[in-house]
Amino acid sequence: MVKIPGFFSLKHLLVLSLALNVSLVLRVLFESENQGLHYYGLALQKKFRGTSMEESGSVQKVAHVSKRAVLSTPFSSSSSSIGSLSEVEDGGEKIINLDHGDPTMYESYWQKMGEKTTIVIPGWQSMSYFSDIKCVCWFLEPEFAKQVVRLHKVVGNAATEGRHIVVGTGSSQLYLAALFALSPQEAIEPMSVISAAPYYSSYPSMTDYQKSGLHKWAGDARSFNKLGPYIELITSPNNPDGFTRHSVINQTGGALIHDLAYYWPQYTPISSPADNNLTLFTVSKSTGHAGMRIGWALVKDLEIARRMTKFIELNTIGVSKDSQLRAAKVLEAVTDSCEQAGSSKNSESFFEASYRLMAERWQQLRGVVNSSGRFSLPEFSPAFCQFHGQDLQPHPAFAWLKCLKGVEDCESFLRGHKILTRGGKHFGASPQYVRVSMLDRDENFRLFLKRLSTIR
Amino acid sequence: MVKIPGFFSLKHLLVLSLALNVSLVLRVLFESENQGLHYYGLALQKKFRGTSMEESGSVQKVAHVSKRAVLSTPFSSSSSSIGSLSEVEDGGEKIINLDHGDPTMYESYWQKMGEKTTIVIPGWQSMSYFSDIKCVCWFLEPEFAKQVVRLHKVVGNAATEGRHIVVGTGSSQLYLAALFALSPQEAIEPMSVISAAPYYSSYPSMTDYQKSGLHKWAGDARSFNKLGPYIELITSPNNPDGFTRHSVINQTGGALIHDLAYYWPQYTPISSPADNNLTLFTVSKSTGHAGMRIGWALVKDLEIARRMTKFIELNTIGVSKDSQLRAAKVLEAVTDSCEQAGSSKNSESFFEASYRLMAERWQQLRGVVNSSGRFSLPEFSPAFCQFHGQDLQPHPAFAWLKCLKGVEDCESFLRGHKILTRGGKHFGASPQYVRVSMLDRDENFRLFLKRLSTIR
Numbered sequence: 088m089v090k091i092p093g094f095f096s097l098k099h100l101l102v103l104s105l106a107l108n109v110s111l112v113l114r115v116l117f118e119s120e121n122q123g124l125h126y127y128g129l130a131l132q133k134k135f136r137g138t139s140m141e142e143s144g145s146v147q148k149v150a151h152v153s154k155r156a157v158l159s160t161p162f163s164s165s166s167s168s169i170g171s172l173s174e175v176e177d178g179g180e181k182i183i184n185l186d187h188g189d190p191t192m193y194e195s196y197w198q199k200m201g202e203k204t205t206i207v208i209p210g211w212q213s214m215s216y217f218s219d220i221k222c223v224c225w226f227l228e229p230e231f232a233k234q235v236v237r238l239h240k241v242v243g244n245a246a247t248e249g250r251h252i253v254v255g256t257g258s259s260q261l262y263l264a265a266l267f268a269l270s271p272q273e274a275i276e277p278m279s280v281i282s283a284a285p286y287y288s289s290y291p292s293m294t295d296y297q298k299s300g301l302h303k304w305a306g307d308a309r310s311f312n313k314l315g316p317y318i319e320l321i322t323s324p325n326n327p328d329g330f331t332r333h334s335v336i337n338q339t340g341g342a343l344i345h346d347l348a349y350y351w352p353q354y355t356p357i358s359s360p361a362d363n364n365l366t367l368f369t370v371s372k373s374t375g376h377a378g379m380r381i382g383w384a385l386v387k388d389l390e391i392a393r394r395m396t397k398f399i400e401l402n403t404i405g406v407s408k409d410s411q412l413r414a415a416k417v418l419e420a421v422t423d424s425c426e427q428a429g430s431s432k433n434s435e436s437f438f439e440a441s442y443r444l445m446a447e448r449w450q451q452l453r454g455v456v457n458s459s460g461r462f463s464l465p466e467f468s469p470a471f472c473q474f475h476g477q478d479l480q481p482h483p484a485f486a487w488l489k490c491l492k493g494v495e496d497c498e499s500f501l502r503g504h505k506i507l508t509r510g511g512k513h514f515g516a517s518p519q520y521v522r523v524s525m526l527d528r529d530e531n532f533r534l535f536l537k538r539l540s541t542i543r
Numbered sequence: 544m545v546k547i548p549g550f551f552s553l554k555h556l557l558v559l560s561l562a563l564n565v566s567l568v569l570r571v572l573f574e575s576e577n578q579g580l581h582y583y584g585l586a587l588q589k590k591f592r593g594t595s596m597e598e599s600g601s602v603q604k605v606a607h608v609s610k611r612a613v614l615s616t617p618f619s620s621s622s623s624s625i626g627s628l629s630e631v632e633d634g635g636e637k638i639i640n641l642d643h644g645d646p647t648m649y650e651s652y653w654q655k656m657g658e659k660t661t662i663v664i665p666g667w668q669s670m671s672y673f674s675d676i677k678c679v680c681w682f683l684e685p686e687f688a689k690q691v692v693r694l695h696k697v698v699g700n701a702a703t704e705g706r707h708i709v710v711g712t713g714s715s716q717l718y719l720a721a722l723f724a725l726s727p728q729e730a731i732e733p734m735s736v737i738s739a740a741p742y743y744s745s746y747p748s749m750t751d752y753q754k755s756g757l758h759k760w761a762g763d764a765r766s767f768n769k770l771g772p773y774i775e776l777i778t779s780p781n782n783p784d785g786f787t788r789h790s791v792i793n794q795t796g797g798a799l800i801h802d803l804a805y806y807w808p809q810y811t812p813i814s815s816p817a818d819n820n821l822t823l824f825t826v827s828k829s830t831g832h833a834g835m836r837i838g839w840a841l842v843k844d845l846e847i848a849r850r851m852t853k854f855i856e857l858n859t860i861g862v863s864k865d866s867q868l869r870a871a872k873v874l875e876a877v878t879d880s881c882e883q884a885g886s887s888k889n890s891e892s893f894f895e896a897s898y899r900l901m902a903e904r905w906q907q908l909r910g911v912v913n914s915s916g917r918f919s920l921p922e923f924s925p926a927f928c929q930f931h932g933q934d935l936q937p938h939p940a941f942a943w944l945k946c947l948k949g950v951e952d953c954e955s956f957l958r959g960h961k962i963l964t965r966g967g968k969h970f971g972a973s974p975q976y977v978r979v980s981m982l983d984r985d986e987n988f989r990l991f992l993k994r995l996s997t998i999r
Contacts, residue, residue, distance in 0.1 A: 189671050197667030204667075206865075210660025210873060211653030213834040216645050216827075256712050256836075256859040263858065267753070289857070296857045297723070298756030371672075378669040378864035380712075401745070401752045402719065403712040407863035408834035409662075417666060 183535050184507040185524040188326075188484055192526045193375025196440060204420045206413045213408035223389060224253045224396045226405030234418035235383055241425045242438070243473050244350050245361040245368070250385040251392035254406050255399060258348055258369035258382030262293060263402070265365055265384065268394035269318050269342040270301035279305035279313055282320035283335045284515035285327050285487070287346070288522075290320060307515050308335045315340060322346040324355045327514050327522035328465055329483025331355065348372045353441035355481040356472035365391065372484060374417050374437070375526070379410040438474065445482035448525055448532060452486055455540045462539075463489045486523040497521045506538055639991050640963040641980040644782075644940060648982045649831025652896060653873075660876045662869045669864035679845060680709045680852045682861030690874035691824075691839055697881045698894070699929050700806050701817040701824070706841040707848035710862050711855060714804055714825035714838030718749060719858070721821055721840065724850035725774050725798040726757035735761035735769055738776035739791045740971035741783050741943070743802070744978075746776060763971050764791050771796060778802040780811045783970050783978035784921055785939025787811065804828045809897035811937045812928035821847065828940060830873050830893070831982070835866040894930065901938035904981055904988060908942060911996045918995075919945045942979040953977045962994055
């Protein structure tokens, strides 16, 4: 052993060594927590901004969650009864913006998951334009593709065998890519694009904003009577009203785009794996990560997949690799949660937790609507869900609310009560209807219920 | 002090404590290195893929860097003389793909920077569609905007005061957004879009692929003689030939889009801050992060910025937040490197390091071209660079190579030597020319020089 100088006793050295131990233990603990705290702080700053897309035209003082609420709100708050709303300092002043389907409801679930889906990207990773040149979609990250296939298998909501995956900057870009791919390049007149009303409010403007010679919005599919080729959009469950949908046109020469953004077990019973020619999905509504701008298409025909890829090449030269890698990690965590669900006490999957929250919100909303007598909501039949293994009610991401008692313009009526929604006319329907987001943060949703309950 | 049981001496405890110290010290060291190594491993896997965009039509065996090369290649390799090329096991079999401007050259610089630009994003961050509702571009991350302004100030290549920043999924999307914003919605016929040849090869197809009624590609600006409104694209330094450009049309009613993707100090002397109505930049060519798909526009007119934002809303409902945050971190590191350059021995800025590498590559290429007698390259005049503070030669990101001695189709000629380039006809120019990327990885670039030097 090393000779110890006389002025140091063994005791001195031991104390010194123990002190060093303590400092090192603290350092190890601190470093593993530090990153989380740092980013938590950043996200808190970000949280206190508003929610309004240009379309709403009303950038005003918007209702927000308080810092306290963000820190303490559990994803599935059994205490979120309307009785507790008196805690919310409202005074009827704040504008509640439920115009968009901003899925901020999911933030608290992912906060609870902690580091599980944290992604670390060094500065020199994913610099190239290319991800996989062997793939028809050469900018598709293989890890993202792998997690998409795994998730669909666990959830049972779509067949992936023999499909080409095309990744997009959200499913919006994939919708445009699909229109491009399905429209003949040399046609004399543009393809008619139709969807049964009420249809997603952005379809008409997305189809026509470029004044494309390839495709043209032709309105409600139920009143479509033109001969020749067409593209029918089928959103199921439907945005805005939440009903399961099938093609309504019985003609030859039609191409179908299935937008299944909401065909996930928290919103609707999963009856069987979708088996269409061209199906769109998005992380925005499945996991709540709208800010990533990641969607994917499952495409049967190679040539259509190739043309969709070409569209995205000309439009944006591919799709953010960073977001694809992050999305892969999130999808992996969701699938893992499904595989591990029930393996230990209190372990539930992402979809079980989200289903519970949606069911709770719908129950509360129906309670308020029934007791007010001023509104009505769609009624859904229960159906067997292969994922949950039981008969369940749909709980759509939007409430398709109807104003009763002579209110002709429900959007204006609710705006008068400082509730921003999207009126029925945007969806090819009556202005007596509005679409209300069910996916906002807890505090905003509670404030909405409180405000609605005061309308007599 | 705690009483020690008889069978433990102080010496025993001291040894135990010291052992614990050692293990904790190792853990602290290991944990800080581990992340880097993990991702380094991931990136190495990713590195051994090819580089080919659909347009080239030739997905074949592509020349790659060896693992050894990736691990050891410094960003500015003073040893990269052509003499050392005998080390490369080539045998003339591999296809060298320099068709695209994939900026993989920059990987080694960012590897050397280590953790400086590593980004950590927890699963619950940036979930909303919205970034800043007070901003005309509501999906623009404030931190990204801040770093854009800071970088332009340090580099001196663009005025940002009184400008609106619009972020895009690469500058491609911003180009399309600018066309949309500058074209009147109710015009009888589409706006003519022109650029002086040789022009960027993607402009014609990007302008026309949607068969838009808003705008139409009208070819070489120098032969444009139609009256009425038009949009002129000015790429400066120009892609493909590297020359500084100004508007060539002298008419009223024209709107200008300045694509300054290459107006950075590694490529060209910075003469003065650009002060245009609408200027486009991209991280792909400034820092080399093409996979992020992040570009930005500096826009004088609020209404144009608003319409560009609307285009991106309809096209992709915003831009990946993950990539914006990562880009912010990379731009910050670049600006920091400029501010700290020269403060200590051997500290040079990102642009100084990149300039050195570009100068070295151009010197080597000119050497090969001059001694072969089969090709020619553009000659540039030196100009004063405000950033570097001296007279400097341009070193463009592409070499605009001309085949001499009766070779009419330079692209086919080089393909015969297994070198993929983009032929002059794509740029509205003679097929005697090809565009060659100068931004590929070291090993690929050396292999290119070696292959070129064997053509007699």
